[in-house]
Amino acid sequence: MSALTKPEQAGADPVTGGAAAYRAQLRNRQDAYLRRMMSLCAQAHPHARQVLRQQGLSPDDFRTVDDITKLPPMTKQDYMRDPERYRLDPNRAAELSLEERTLADIVYTSGSSGEPTPFYDTVHDRYARIDLMARATRIAGIGPDDTVMNLFPLSAVPHQGFLSATWGPMAVGAKLLSALTGRAYRGFPVHRRMDEAIDLIERERATVLWGITSYVRRVILRAETLGRDLSAARLVMAMGEPCPTAMRDDMRARLMAMGSPQVTVNNGYGMTELMGPATECRENGGAHLPAPEQFHFEIVDPDTYAPVPDGERGLLLFTHLNRRGTVLLRYVAGDAVARTHEQCPHCGRYEPRFLGSPFRVDGLTKVKGTLVNPALLLERLSGLLSRGVREYQVVITRESPDDPLSADVLRVRAACAESQRSRLGQEIAAAVVAETEIRPEIEFLPADGFGEIAGGYKFKRFVDERTD
Numbered sequence: 075m076s077a078l079t080k081p082e083q084a085g086a087d088p089v090t091g092g093a094a095a096y097r098a099q100l101r102n103r104q105d106a107y108l109r110r111m112m113s114l115c116a117q118a119h120p121h122a123r124q125v126l127r128q129q130g131l132s133p134d135d136f137r138t139v140d141d142i143t144k145l146p147p148m149t150k151q152d153y154m155r156d157p158e159r160y161r162l163d164p165n166r167a168a169e170l171s172l173e174e175r176t177l178a179d180i181v182y183t184s185g186s187s188g189e190p191t192p193f194y195d196t197v198h199d200r201y202a203r204i205d206l207m208a209r210a211t212r213i214a215g216i217g218p219d220d221t222v223m224n225l226f227p228l229s230a231v232p233h234q235g236f237l238s239a240t241w242g243p244m245a246v247g248a249k250l251l252s253a254l255t256g257r258a259y260r261g262f263p264v265h266r267r268m269d270e271a272i273d274l275i276e277r278e279r280a281t282v283l284w285g286i287t288s289y290v291r292r293v294i295l296r297a298e299t300l301g302r303d304l305s306a307a308r309l310v311m312a313m314g315e316p317c318p319t320a321m322r323d324d325m326r327a328r329l330m331a332m333g334s335p336q337v338t339v340n341n342g343y344g345m346t347e348l349m350g351p352a353t354e355c356r357e358n359g360g361a362h363l364p365a366p367e368q369f370h371f372e373i374v375d376p377d378t379y380a381p382v383p384d385g386e387r388g389l390l391l392f393t394h395l396n397r398r399g400t401v402l403l404r405y406v407a408g409d410a411v412a413r414t415h416e417q418c419p420h421c422g423r424y425e426p427r428f429l430g431s432p433f434r435v436d437g438l439t440k441v442k443g444t445l446v447n448p449a450l451l452l453e454r455l456s457g458l459l460s461r462g463v464r465e466y467q468v469v470i471t472r473e474s475p476d477d478p479l480s481a482d483v484l485r486v487r488a489a490c491a492e493s494q495r496s497r498l499g500q501e502i503a504a505a506v507v508a509e510t511e512i513r514p515e516i517e518f519l520p521a522d523g524f525g526e527i528a529g530g531y532k533f534k535r536f537v538d539e540r541t542d
């Protein structure tokens with residue numbers, strides 16, 4: 075068996091020897107993993123085999139991670155079209171260990187469109203995931219004294235969040251509670267309602283609430299309405315969706331109003347293909363890559379694919395260096411991110427960090443001829459959460475939905491108390507005009523509107539009905 079199948083510690087919790095030593099150690103580990111990865115791909119991963127053949131390349135052409143640019147980039151659409159082509163063919167890899175070739179988990183990406191796409195983990199990948207999540211959980215400051223409530227739903231197809239909030243707390247020795255919310259399934263009454271989850275949080279004095287950003291906020295709002303005691307909660311792990319500063323402040327204020335002395339809101343960045351979130355050691359301190367030796371990241375100019383300097387935003391590409399099940403090489407995930415290699419000034423760790431809020435590059439859209447960045451618009455609207463808006467959604471549609479030539483409409487749907495509608499209507503319009511120069515239509519919902527957040531997975535806060 076290759077020495078590389080042993081768990082390696084490059085990139086694990088703080089190393090001695092300073093940033094340069096860390097980087098050299100990380101790089102050596104990545105290079106070694108890449109050589110092993112490419113030789114396995116050439117043997118037992120159908121898509122990679124085809125690409126290598128077409129490009130006239132062999133595994134020997136990949137000595138260091140700099141050689142990765144010899145491969146063409148691939149897109150999320152390529153992967154979604156035929157996920158089986160990116161999966162290990164165990165019949166061609168008989169010499170792999172039992173752990174490396176045995177299927178353990180299937181996680182589905184929750185793309186905004188199309189069918190959920192399977193991402194296959196063998197036992198090797200499951201162990202990698204546990205190792206990654208242990209580190210991500212420690213970076214967020216969760217330990218044996220914590221009681222973590224996993225608020226990811228038990229969903230119709232398995233998603234990563236549930237696994238992250240299960241393995242992470244288990245791996246660091248925290249006490250783990252699972253809400254098991256989600257849509258009821260006939261014959262097996264295993265799902266809990268949100269109010270039952272709140273009972274559990276209160277009774278077990280959960281210190282960490284971990285779930286999809288909009289759902290965790292919904293739980294907090296509901297507990298507040300019910301007058302519950304969530305005073306033990308000290309940390310919100312807001313995942314799967316952005317959580318701008320104003321939304322963090324809103325959740326913090328509500329939890330503190332319910333008795334918490336101090337609350338941190340941690341917003342991770344991740345996706346199924348990254349096996350777990352990059353987490354913050356402190357609010358807005360940058361999202362630490364928990365297991366950087368398992369990936370090679372490129373951050374490039376979206377037109378030329380030339381690398382952009384540290385700290386500048388560019389298109390994110392990454393390559394799996396140490397996976398067995400689904401393996402993606404030079405994968406264009408579709409997000410624009412900025413990264414730094416500087417030692418973290420807050421916690422002293424050396425792993426690279428993502429800075430700022432990543433956003434979808436394909437998310438930019440034209441409304442009434444004006445280019446709109448949904449991430450920035452939603453971020454600005456989040457400022458109204460402290461002004462009385464309980465939840466909000468932006469819908470882009472047409473004046474006559476059946477007439478593709480009719481004018482675009484930008485509609486903000488806002489849930490709030492009836493008495494606040496006239497004031498908030500003006501404030502919402504002002505915020506949208508400031509961000510986009512477009513005058514919105516405003517649709518008010520009752521204060522407890524947006525019931526879909528309670529049962530669904532990710533809340534679609536920006537909906538473009540012209541294309542969806």
Ligand SMILES: [Zn+2]
Pocket residue numbers: 354355356359362418419420421422423
């Ligand atoms: Zn840090």
